[in-house]
Amino acid sequence: MQSALYVGLSAQVALEKRLQTIANNVANVNTSGFRTDVVKFETVLSKAGANPVAFSSPGDNIISREAGNITETGNPLDVAVVGQGWIAFAGPNGTVYTRDGRLQIAANGDLQTVSGFPVIDSGGAQLTLDPNGGPVSISRSGAITQDNNEIGTIGLFNIPPDANLDRYGNSGVTPDRPAAAIADFSRDGFKQGYVEGSSANPMMELTKLMSASRAFDSTNSLIDGTDSTLRNAIQTLGDPSK
Secondary structure: OHHHHHHHHHHHHHHHHHHHHHHHHHHOOOOOOOOOEEEEOOEEEEOOOOOOEEEEOOOEEEEOOOOOOEEEOOOOOEEEEEOOOEEEEEEOOEEEEEOOOEEEEOOOOEEEEOOOOEEEOOOOOEOEOOOOOOOEEEOOOOEEEEOOEEEEEOOEEEOOOOOOEEEEOOOEEEEOOOOEEOOOOOOOEEEEOEEEOOOOOHHHHHHHHHHHHHHHHHHHHHHHHHHHHHHHHHHHHOOOOO
């Protein structure tokens, strides 16, 4: 009987994390380049008693690889990534990868992300443009041309599909395996004047939120019912500790 309480509590811990994840996804439905979080649950089997009891683990957050929709902005410094590549920028503690292609030119000419971090090329070098050099053209390969002069090339990187991703900010990720520069732009590349939106679907996330909330309430009712039954049994049979 007490196992039911522990199973119910483990389910509530898992569902609470699920609710937090969904809430974060909903909060970022308008965040450019945002990839949704999904929770991977596992079952832990206890063999302490005569009958095995299955408990739900709290779950691990996994960043989805599903891309968001691409929207035309007309801004020449906006680039959307076509395919599975990632833009790289120099973060405070190393290289960070993002799908948020809203770029800007700093006063000193550095090409930066919308958050002010330097965008790098495939070799890790920062890119510098002329703030007064006229219109900027960015090709599919990331080559930047300004005033008919090629300035440099935005790096496009492939993160191994089996790499674990840690989130940096809202749209950045850091993998646990090295990313490789992409040299073949037949499938991957850049699209100037476009931006990738969030991969969070508000209707889908709200549906998940309602489902998880109902499951949480059902589990809470199960725990209350089990606790009530246990109390009644103790009152009827007496406390065995006395």
